Amino acid sequence: MDDLLKSYRKTRIKLMRYKEICPEEEQEVVTAMLSDVQYAIEWLSLGHVPAPRRGIYRRSREQRTVHFDPLHLQSWAQPAAVGSPTTLSGFERTQIDEALRTLSERERQAFTLHVALCFSLAQTALEMNTSKSTVQKYVERARAKIKKEREANLFLVI
Numbered sequence: 001m002d003d004l005l006k007s008y009r010k011t012r013i014k015l016m017r018y019k020e021i022c023p024e025e026e027q028e029v030v031t032a033m034l035s036d037v038q039y040a041i042e043w044l045s046l047g048h049v050p051a052p053r054r055g056i057y058r059r060s061r062e063q064r065t066v067h068f069d070p071l072h073l074q075s076w077a078q079p080a081a082v083g084s085p086t087t088l089s090g091f092e093r094t095q096i097d098e099a100l101r102t103l104s105e106r107e108r109q110a111f112t113l114h115v116a117l118c119f120s121l122a123q124t125a126l127e128m129n130t131s132k133s134t135v136q137k138y139v140e141r142a143r144a145k146i147k148k149e150r151e152a153n154l155f156l157v158i
Contacts, residue, residue, distance in 0.1 A: 103142050107138045107141055110124055113127055
């Protein structure tokens with residue numbers, strides 16, 4: 001194991017030296033290689049998956065904020081779950097409908113699939129026949145619109 005770690009460290013040094021002299025079109029590839037080698041070094045040094053680069057405690061308030069209870073959104077998206085502890089009242093269902101009314105059809109579809117039904121971005125993109133980054137933009141826009149609507153609409157005050 002130590003030999004492998006030494007080998008990765010030597011490779012990292014060689015990559016760092018090459019990055020200084022490599023052509024500009026290779027910079028991105030070399031940077032990605034450096035990142036991968038650094039990750040492998042951390043993994044081998046720690047003996048487990050390295051921690052995320054930005055832990056939850058270091059995220060901004062906006063990144064930590066949940067605008068709706070995910071269980072309520074799941075119950076809204078799947079009303080057949082009658083009798084479950086997350087069954088929504090008519091008022092709660094109306095609140096969610098009111099918040100979602102400002103979204104475009106594609107934003108609503110992406111938000112419902114990704115947030116309410118817990119599809120991954122890749123699954124949502126496949127379902128919507130679009131790219132993962134487009135779905136991510138739809139969901140981000142939907143969250144921003146919902147946040148704005150909740151701040152402006154007295155009906156949505158919880």
